Amino acid sequence: MSSFRNSTVYQIYIKSYCDSNGDGIGDLNGIRSRLDYLKSLGIDYIWITPFFKSPMNDNGYDVADYYSINPMFGTMEDAEALIREADERGIGLMFDMVFNHTSTEHEWFQKALAGDPKYMDYYIFRDPVDGHAPTNWVSKFGGNAWEYVPSLSKYYLHLFDVSQADLNWENPQVREELKNVIRFWKEKGVRGFRFDVVNLISKPDVLEDDFVGDGRRFYTDGPRIHQHLKELVQDTGIADMMTVGEMSSTSLDNCLRYANPAEKELKMVFSFHHLKVDYKGGEKWALMDPDFKALRDLLCKWQEGMQAGGAWNALFWCNHDQPRAVSRFGDDRKYWKESAKMLATLIHMMRGTPYIYQGEEIGMTNAGYTSIDQYRDVESTNYYDILCAEGKSAEEALHIIGERSRDNGRTPMQWDASEFAGFTTGEPWLSIPANHSYINVETEEKDEDSILAYYKKLVQLRKDHEIIADGDIHFLETGTDDVIAYERTLGDEKLTVYCNLRGTEVPNAYSAKGDILICNYAVEDVTDSTLKPYEARVIVNR
Ligand code: TEU
């Protein structure tokens, strides 16, 4: 297996990848049937989003039993076969550990609800304060983060949906339970783990109202977070495995510890600051065009900052919680191909481990839904109601959801041009964009100039050129917010990367000399430094 530094990870949102039995829902056997495709991409690891027993209020991020497979996705035998067959192809599986909370249907929570003190201490129960919720904290999915249980006369904390109760990590028994989950899957041959919102697990001892924010400053990168992570990693023996933590609203200082080998916490982190450059006033539900100056400054800060502290980044634009990058930061019509390739180049040439989210490698776009009834995500439907209640017209609310909904990234994988895109023979659980007629794997596999072919090249370049995996990074001043540029160096080797973020030409963009390593246009003369619309050029300097 390759080192994590020259590896590429592929993320699968299981519900939308490939359906093997015609019920319209992707499943484990569907993934098995696509392993040769994944092998042909050249990726090293697959992170699969949760497929454990769950009522699916948050599509599996509400786990009711960490040890059993949701029948909707298959059986334990299917999971074991998938691990084995991936392994035979040199691909390691990473499972998704949702340890900040469980489903309220989990046995532990059910026992807590029945008043069993042992299990009440697995969660965060508090008495009412002056007849209302213990704090004014806001749930990430809208509304107050506390739910009252009349039979117990107490509230429990849920930072996400009301059916996702936060676990009490200060209880050593909880920590032991969760370590056992890791040990169980490690034993089955899983090669790595992705930890869901793991920087939210450590809550303060005293919970207080937040009069300036939504409460996140009290529990984000919380008081004992590093201690808990170190203990989890050490006691389960996963320090040398492939691990990534999803870090919500985190800071660089904390990530320098989460992802520094000397700290023995995690191999790398997902941080999201660069994905808020189109949030007006930092607010997800307020639309704004992307601010590319802010994007450049954030990429620079995190790339150079993590490097200075010896820590490692996960590199990504897309996942199952984000709109599609080509629709959001590129142009999904006129310069669809060029802008998708440019965005890919921008992150794949950086210092860190790139993640490709299913469909990104063929340039899949936002869903383009025209009715709220087409949405399935709990966050989208909650916020549609909230936006309407705030006085937005139904049309405005639908427009905002259309830009920001997590369902944009969850539409079924487009395998071919047939009615249901080769995803299913039945009725897909979420509607498929009409553009699958030309944006699909089958079509792109036949085209040497496709987005798919370009991604394959990027993955291979990281393996062939040590400088991409191991070189230093330094961001360059370009004199325009429209071009992001950086150089990579290793010994006396140097690569320079130029990306034009706009659909207009940029003349005289650089003075570097050398040969083209990869570019999204056919370049005849590398000394002609005019960048075409959305052009990305990687130059091996002489
Ligand atoms: O996501 C955490 C997270 O912070 C985002 O979901 C974000 O809060 C959300 O998009 C609101 O804008 C992880 C998972 O990736 C997500 O799918 C789960 O819903 C969530 O945790 C709860 O487990």
Ligand code: CA
């Ligand atoms: Ca199925």
